[in-house]
Each structure stands twice: as C-alpha cells, then as structure tokens.
Amino acid sequence: MTRILLLGGTHEAGRMAAALAAAGLDAVYSYAGRTTAPVAAPLPTRTGGFGGAEGLAQWLRDQRITHVIDATHPFAAQISANAAQACAAAGVALMALQRPEWTAGAGDRWTHVPDMEAAAAALPAQPARVFLAIGRQGLSPFLDRPGHRYLLRLVDPPAAPPLPGATVVVDRGPFTEAGDLALMQEHGIQIVVAKNAGGDGARAKLAAARQLGLPVVMVARPAVPERPEAPRVEAVMGWLRHGADRGV
Ligand code: 3Y8
Numbered sequence: 001m002t003r004i005l006l007l008g009g010t011h012e013a014g015r016m017a018a019a020l021a022a023a024g025l026d027a028v029y030s031y032a033g034r035t036t037a038p039v040a041a042p043l044p045t046r047t048g049g050f051g052g053a054e055g056l057a058q059w060l061r062d063q064r065i066t067h068v069i070d071a072t073h074p075f076a077a078q079i080s081a082n083a084a085q086a087c088a089a090a091g092v093a094l095m096a097l098q099r100p101e102w103t104a105g106a107g108d109r110w111t112h113v114p115d116m117e118a119a120a121a122a123l124p125a126q127p128a129r130v131f132l133a134i135g136r137q138g139l140s141p142f143l144d145r146p147g148h149r150y151l152l153r154l155v156d157p158p159a160a161p162p163l164p165g166a167t168v169v170v171d172r173g174p175f176t177e178a179g180d181l182a183l184m185q186e187h188g189i190q191i192v193v194a195k196n197a198g199g200d201g202a203r204a205k206l207a208a209a210r211q212l213g214l215p216v217v218m219v220a221r222p223a224v225p226e227r228p229e230a231p232r233v234e235a236v237m238g239w240l241r242h243g244a245d246r247g248v
C-alpha cells in the first residue's frame with residue numbers, strides 16, 4: 001500500500017502536493033517549521049524536525065512510509081542528506097524533485113562563488129549598497145564586511161537586527177520583476193547576492209539586476225548525496241505509478 005512522505009517547503013513542493021492530492025494518494029506534507037505562517041498544503045501536514053537521520057528512519061518505519069519525495073530547497077542540504085541515509089536504512093524508495101540551476105543569459109553580469117564566505121569576500125573593497133537576498137540563516141560571513149549598506153529580505157520579522165545597520169524588508173515570495181526592480185531602485189542597490197535556488201519563486205531579482213546592469217554574486221548549491229532526481233512533478237508521478245505497477 002503506497003504511503004508517501006513529501007519533504008516540502010518550496011514552490012515545487014506545493015505543486016507536488018496538489019498532484020498527490022488530485023491522484024488521491026495517501027501522503028503527508030512535512031515542513032521544518034522555519035516560518036510562522038507557511039503556505040497551506042492540500043495534504044495532511046506535519047511540522048518540525050525528525051531528530052536527524054536516525055529519527056527520520058524510525059519515523060518512516062513507525063508511519064509505514066513506502067516512498068519519500070524530497071522536494072526541499074537545493075540549499076536545504078542537511079535534510080536531503082538525512083533523507084538519503086534514512087531511506088537506505090529503512091528500505092524506503094526515495095526520489096528528489098530538484099529544479100534545474102539558474103544559468104546566466106545575455107546581459108547578465110554574474111560572479112560564481114562556491115559558498116557564502118566566498119560571496120562576502122567577493123564584495124567590492126569600497127563601500128556599496130548590497131541586496132542580500134539570501135534569507136536569515138547564512139548572514140554571519142557578512143559581519144566581516146561591515147563597510148557595506150545591506151538590504152535584507154526575510155520571511156518573518158527578525159527578533160533582533162540580523163546584521164548591524166542592515167535595512168530589512170519582510171516579504172515572502174514568489175516575487176515579481178516589477179516588484180524587485182522597484183525595491184532595488186528605491187534602495188539604490190549596486191550589487192546583488194543570491195543563492196542558486198533555481199525555480200521561478202526568486203528569479204525576479206536576477207531579471208531586475210540584468211535590467212539595471214548590476215553585478216550578481218551567485219552562490220553555488222551545497223553538495224547533496226547521490227540520489228534519484230526528477231526535474232518535474234509529472235516525472236515524479238510517473239515514478240510513483242511505475243513503482244505501484246510493480247507492487248512496491
Ligand atoms: C519554511 C514555506 C511557495 C513558497 C515560496 C521557492 C520560492 C519563495 C525563494 C529572495 C529569496 C530564501 C528563503 C526563498 C524562496 C520561495 C518559496 C522560497 C528565498 C518559504 C517557506 C519556508 C521557507 C524557509 C526560508 C528560509 C530562507 C529561505 C527566504 C512557507 C517561504 C532567502 C532562500 O526565517 C527563516 O528561517 C527562513 C529560512 C530557509 C533561507 C534562509 O537561510 O533564511 N526559505 N521559505 C519551510 C519549512 O518550514 O519547511 O513559509 O510557506 C518557502 C519559499 N521560499 O509555495 O511559493 O524557491 O520555492 N526562501 C534562497 O533561495 O535564497 C528568498 O528574497 O529573493
């Protein structure tokens with residue numbers, strides 16, 4: 001009997017949940033609980049960590065899960081590593097719904113860096129107005145570059161200023177090019193730092209940077225373990241049907 005755990009928290013995970021619900025499949029949607037008011041999913045939902053890979057493996061056994069779909073964000077490397085390890089340990093089938101990386105096009109001025117420390121080091125020597133569109137968790141490397149004026153965009157209002165002197169806008173995506181263009185012009189942004197999230201939810205700032213002729217520091221995705229990957233919801237549905245045909 002097919003019973004699915006959908007590790008969510010992204011725009012694509014929401015679309016995956018809708019497809020599973022439409023197919024009448026027995027599935028549960030999982031949030032980490034990072035935000036105060038996450039987008040509602042059309043599936044039964046659970047929130048919070050599992051207690052590492054071991055805890056997840058036990059949860060899979062207790063809940064008699066037969067398939068895990070990892071539709072988490074490409075930068076959510078820990079949960080993805082845990083899912084690969086837990087599915088192997090519990091003998092559960094795993095498929096990652098992973099959107100393709102963004103690639104630079106005509107007019108883009110991107111500098112690729114391996115991680116957030118390198119992104120902070122890549123900022124210009126002279127003070128600049130920097131749009132740090134990377135959320136709240138990866139900000140510490142920028143404490144070493146206090147000379148810049150930072151604009152942060154967060155999903156929830158921060159308890160304390162996450163970066164001294166930074167301007168914070170509170171907004172959740174998906175974002176629009178017109179909205180990001182206006183935001184970047186309003187703050188006189190001169191350079192943008194972005195994670196290579198892929199997908200459409202946060203691409204707007206890249207189009208706005210191109211239109212304004214601004215440089216972008218593009219942070220590469222962290223490594224995740226080898227696992228089956230599909231680029232689209234329809235491919236994951238095919239994987240589930242194929243498995244069901246074989247009675248798994
Ligand atoms: C909690 C679920 C949807 C969901 C929207 C996508 C699109 C907007 C782009 C910018 C970049 C950023 C951030 C971002 C994007 C979508 C999608 C995506 C980037 C929500 C969500 C959860 C989170 C967690 C949150 C992180 C933060 C990252 C903001 C919901 C809205 C910057 C990543 O305060 C915190 O602790 C927030 C933490 C992880 C990265 C960080 O380190 O701060 N996402 N984002 C999920 C959970 O609890 O399991 O609240 O509804 C989901 C979305 N975030 O259905 O359209 O890519 O799918 N999220 C990055 O890419 O750099 C914003 O501002 O331009």
Ligand code: NAP
Nearest residue numbers: 008009030031032049050051052072073075076077078079
């Ligand atoms: P992470 O660093 O990979 O995971 C840290 C811990 O959070 C995990 O070990 C796990 O705790 C818990 N966790 C993460 N995702 C979970 C989920 N979907 N369900 C249950 N527990 C989860 O994760 P993150 O980067 O903080 O991302 C957290 C959530 O935000 C994910 O759902 C992700 O899809 C979403 N998101 C992240 C980003 C980003 O930039 N990182 C962007 C957009 C959306 P235990 O070890 O206790 O099990």
